[in-house]
Structures are given as C-alpha cells and as structure tokens.
Amino acid sequence: MKVRKFAAIDIGSNAIRLLTHNVIEEEGKKTQFRKSALVRVAVRLGEDSFTKGEISEKNEIRMLKSMKAFKLLMEVAGVEDYRACATSAMREASNGTEIIEKIKKEAGVSIDLINGKQEAAIIASTDLKSLIKEDQSYLYIDVGGGSTEFTIFTNGKIKISKSFKLGTVRLLNDMVKQEVWDNLKKWIETNTDSLEKLSIIGSGGNINKLHKMSGRKEGQALSYIWLNAQYKFLDSLSYENRISELGLNPDRADVIIPAARIFLSAAKWSVVKKIYVPKIGLSDGIIKTLYHSKKKKA
Known part of the structure; x- marks a missing residue:
C-alpha cells in the first residue's frame, strides 16, 4: 500500500479553500481518495470584482497571506x-493577473485562471460519474459566488453544459439582470423538455449546508417542497437571526438565500421534485x- x-x-x-486528500494506492484494488483536511477562509473577492471591477488592496493582502x-x-x-484554480471573481478583476503574478513571486503558489467550461469539466471528473445511472437523466448544478455551472447528463454522458453569470454574491449585490434569468429559463426548458426520469444533482457550500440543516442522511434527496419552505423560512429571518438562532457562519448567512433561489428556479423550470446532494465540488x-x-505522465 502507498x-x-x-x-x-x-x-x-x-x-x-485548501483541500487535502490522502490518495491510497493498493495493488489489485481501486485507488481511494479520502479527504484529509479542509481550510476555508472567507475572503469575498466577488464583492470587489463584481462591483468595483478590481480586487481591493485589503483583500489582496488577505489573499496573499492566505x-x-x-x-x-x-x-x-x-x-x-497541488493545483490552485481561480474562477469568475479573479477572471473579471482588472488586477487579477497582476495579483496572481505577485502571489507566485511572494508566496510561491502558482494559480490557474479557469473559465466556466473548464470548471464544469473538472467537477465532472469527480465521483459524480459513479452516481449517474445510464437509464436516467440529470441536471447538475454547481452554484458559486460569481457564476453557476449547469450540466445535463443523459445515457451516462454529458449532453450539454453552460455557465451563467448567476452567482450568490452577484445576486446579493443586485448585479443580475432579468435577461440572465430569462436566458437560463429558456436553456433549461429547451434542454430538459424531452428528458424522462430527470433529477437534479446540486453542489456548492450552500446546498451542502441546506442538506445538513434538513437532517437527511447522506444519499437522501432534498424535496422541492422542503427546499421551498426552508427558503421562505430563511428569508423571513433577519441576517443577524440566521447567525444567532440557526448558527450559520456570517459569510454563509446571506448567500444561502440566493443559492436556494437558484436551485428552486432550476427545479421549477425542469419540473424536478428531487435534488441530490453528493457533497462534491471543484x-x-x-x-x-x-x-x-x-499518473498518465508517469
């Protein structure tokens, strides 16, 4: 064993986030990937990038220290x-490339700027494939702060995928036009209309948290009815009460509502009643x- x-x-x-895995290799057995540790730092780069067009000096320093x-x-x-990947907030910041170069020089960490299609492809390489049955169809949704990736699987393969600038931080800052919602609705309806046995698979910190709050066991799906009721309940509470009464982290207590809205909208337009949450991501x-x-290079 290695x-x-x-x-x-x-x-x-x-x-x-910094995620470390133990990769266990044993002759004659399938390679195992086990999470070892996760460190999460709440540096909300999207608030800078999407509203000001650049990363602030304060967040640049926090990012460098991280x-x-x-x-x-x-x-x-x-x-x-290791591999470090930056998504929409860094892509859209006018000083994003400059900060990446600075981090490489001062912290010794190389960062890749990836687009929506690359992000969807990386996520698709996870254990997601083992969850997908060939006789069923799935709408996979990965909700981020700046964008949301939508991928449709049929016959065990990717049929189509698309990234929309519809993220929780954008929504919080009222930076998503109705046109984006309309385009998403049309895309979902067009690409799911003929699909039978359709389910939604959701990923991202917010849907993971919602699943945990539901009390459901691992593998049990969230129902549209429960998620809709929970969305209304969370929306009825103040930001402060979501933190003090529900125990949500300050950087989760606000974005969890727009995230739930995205999942509910997608479920409504695709006429899906169940959302599976395998807790996998980028x-x-x-x-x-x-x-x-x-391994391939070796």
Missing part, C-alpha cells in the same frame, strides 16, 4: 503536488484530475 497526499486550492468569489499560509500547511502535511475535481494527470 499513501500519497495531494491538495487543491479553490479561489472562489465567496471564499478561498496563500502563504496554505503553502506552509501543504509543506507540513507532506503534500506531493476542489475534489482538481485533486482527481491532478492525480490522474501525474
């Missing part, structure tokens, strides 16, 4: 290799693609 360590850094619009800390944590943990996909890439 145990290897890999890490992923996900630089999102709402938070920055990357230095992540580098040290990876060294202490004995991480063999970080998991980064580690999987990194490992298989290294």
Whole structure:
C-alpha cells in the first residue's frame, strides 16, 4: 500500500479553500481518495470584482497571506503536488493577473485562471460519474459566488453544459439582470423538455449546508417542497437571526438565500421534485484530475 497526499486550492468569489486528500494506492484494488483536511477562509473577492471591477488592496493582502499560509500547511502535511484554480471573481478583476503574478513571486503558489467550461469539466471528473445511472437523466448544478455551472447528463454522458453569470454574491449585490434569468429559463426548458426520469444533482457550500440543516442522511434527496419552505423560512429571518438562532457562519448567512433561489428556479423550470446532494465540488475535481494527470505522465 502507498499513501500519497495531494491538495487543491479553490479561489472562489465567496471564499478561498485548501483541500487535502490522502490518495491510497493498493495493488489489485481501486485507488481511494479520502479527504484529509479542509481550510476555508472567507475572503469575498466577488464583492470587489463584481462591483468595483478590481480586487481591493485589503483583500489582496488577505489573499496573499492566505496563500502563504496554505503553502506552509501543504509543506507540513507532506503534500506531493497541488493545483490552485481561480474562477469568475479573479477572471473579471482588472488586477487579477497582476495579483496572481505577485502571489507566485511572494508566496510561491502558482494559480490557474479557469473559465466556466473548464470548471464544469473538472467537477465532472469527480465521483459524480459513479452516481449517474445510464437509464436516467440529470441536471447538475454547481452554484458559486460569481457564476453557476449547469450540466445535463443523459445515457451516462454529458449532453450539454453552460455557465451563467448567476452567482450568490452577484445576486446579493443586485448585479443580475432579468435577461440572465430569462436566458437560463429558456436553456433549461429547451434542454430538459424531452428528458424522462430527470433529477437534479446540486453542489456548492450552500446546498451542502441546506442538506445538513434538513437532517437527511447522506444519499437522501432534498424535496422541492422542503427546499421551498426552508427558503421562505430563511428569508423571513433577519441576517443577524440566521447567525444567532440557526448558527450559520456570517459569510454563509446571506448567500444561502440566493443559492436556494437558484436551485428552486432550476427545479421549477425542469419540473424536478428531487435534488441530490453528493457533497462534491471543484476542489475534489482538481485533486482527481491532478492525480490522474501525474499518473498518465508517469
């Protein structure tokens, strides 16, 4: 048996995450990927990027310090290799490339700027494939702070995928035009109209939290009825009460509502009553693609 360590850094619009995995290789057995640790820092880059067009000096400093800390944590943990990916907030910031170069120079961390299609492809490389049955269809939704990726699976394969600038941080800052909602509605209705046995698979921190709040066991789906009721309940509470009474983190207590709205809208337009939450995301996909890439080269 050989145990290897890999890490992923996900630089999102709402938070920055460092995920480490133990990758267990054993002759004659399937390689196992086990989460070792997760560090999440609430640096809301999207609020800068989407409203001002650039990352503020304050968040630039916080981001640089986070990357230095992540580098040290990876060294202490004995991480063999890592990959860092930045999504919409850094892509749309006028000083995004400049900050990435600074981080590489001062923190020694290289960052890849990825687009929506690349993000969807990385996520699709996770355990998602093992959940998809060939005789059913799925609408996979990954809700982020700056954008949401939609992918349709039929016959066990990707039929079509599209990224929409419809994220929780954008919605909080009232930066999503009705046209975006209309385009999403049309896209979902057009691409799901002929599909039978359709279910939704959701990913992202917000739907994971909602699933945990529901008290359902792992593998049990959220119903549209429950999610709609929970959305209305959360919306009826003040931001402060969501933190004090429900125990939500301050950076989760606001974005969880627009996230629920996105899932509810998609479920309504695709006429789906169940949402499965396998708790996988970009970080998991980064580690999987990194490992298989290294194995192929070897």
